[in-house]
Amino acid sequence: MTRKISLLVPLFNSSRYLDRLKHDIDHQTRPFDEVVMHDDGSTDDTIEKAAELGFRVIRGGPQKRQSHARNRLLAAATSSFVHFHDHDDSIHPQFVERMLTACSSNSVAICHFAKTTPSERFIFGHDFTNDYNLVFNNFVHVNAMVVCKDLARSVSGFDEDLTLCEEKDFLFKILRQGALVTIVPELLAEWRIQNSSFMSSQGWTGAALMLRRFMQNCLPNDSRETTELALEYALRSAWDYYYACPETIIELRQMFRYLSKHGLHPRNGLGKKSAVLIRSIGPVAALRLRRALSKNVFAIA
Structure with missing residues (x-):
């Protein structure tokens, strides 16, 4: 053919x-x-x-x-x-x-x-x-x-x-x-x-909105392995967006709420310490604390 x-x-x-x-x-x-x-x-x-x-x-x-x-x-x-x-x-x-x-x-x-x-x-x-x-x-x-x-x-x-x-x-x-x-x-x-x-013109907040919609398209998913990959991606991207622009937290909070509603809780992808922190206080609070700590470290350096 x-x-x-x-x-x-x-x-x-x-x-x-x-x-x-x-x-x-x-x-x-x-x-x-x-x-x-x-x-x-x-x-x-x-x-x-x-x-x-x-x-x-x-x-x-x-x-x-x-x-x-x-x-x-x-x-x-x-x-x-x-x-x-x-x-x-x-x-x-x-x-x-x-x-x-x-x-x-x-x-x-x-x-x-x-x-x-x-x-x-x-x-x-x-x-x-x-x-x-x-x-x-x-x-x-x-x-x-x-x-x-x-x-x-x-x-x-x-x-x-x-x-x-x-x-x-x-x-x-x-x-x-x-x-x-x-x-x-x-x-x-x-x-x-x-x-x-x-x-480029959409900015970080627009990117966070698109991330949320993309995650809603992907999840929930029948495959456990695929679900874990998607959740790690969501958490890594959320950190990148929030660290670059705190205003993205509005869209990111909605994304995490959607995932939680479906029994999905992203914890991995930012290291073991962050995973423990997320289990204790949730992803939104953990992102805020992580950003505050990293800013302080860079300020001291």
Whole structure:
């Protein structure tokens, strides 16, 4: 059977990125079988530019963010496999060739990728495994995935209420659906974070809200091992958010209340001393005390 792959790209004020994207698409060693884009209510000449370059564009609007765009693209795709890609990120010339060889029905192929900020560059992938650690102890960007279309549709694509954690949520759902995971141990993708991105504008409080919604999607869960991984992730993230911004405590308190209501009590993930403290006074009070103590230590130092 010939494997076919669709490239699916959400657009929003993307005009300045389209020439480079066109270059990367045209220089694949094995071309995409289909390229479909979705415009999310751009206010510049994105639609005209995309048409000039020969791209097929689905018109959207008013703006409903990337998850909605990805779901509309998923519904329009005609190939057996799909690759969602951000408009401002490059595509390695051997991406299709390397990734398609790892694809099969009911599968997701995941490659190593670089995360680039205005000041730093990180490589994700050296510790990738093929289980739920991919979700809770790693991060996999959509730029680094090729997914069986039927599998993606079977979980209804992306949660449109999530503006962060949507990739984690999507990956979690397809793993729970029994997805076969193949790790392609090559650096084939890039994820660029820009200061103007919507992700940056949401702030820590917005991130805490998305964490709470993501946890509500994941838990309760039938698997004890998966539940423990999710609870550790919730506690580690709660500490990161609260330490960075005390105002996140409102959302975090609601998350812990939801978990407690379902008999779930995250204690592990911040060390043995913190686990004992959390058992004694609860996660919210423990986070506050831990932050106060760490601030005092740094002040003395």
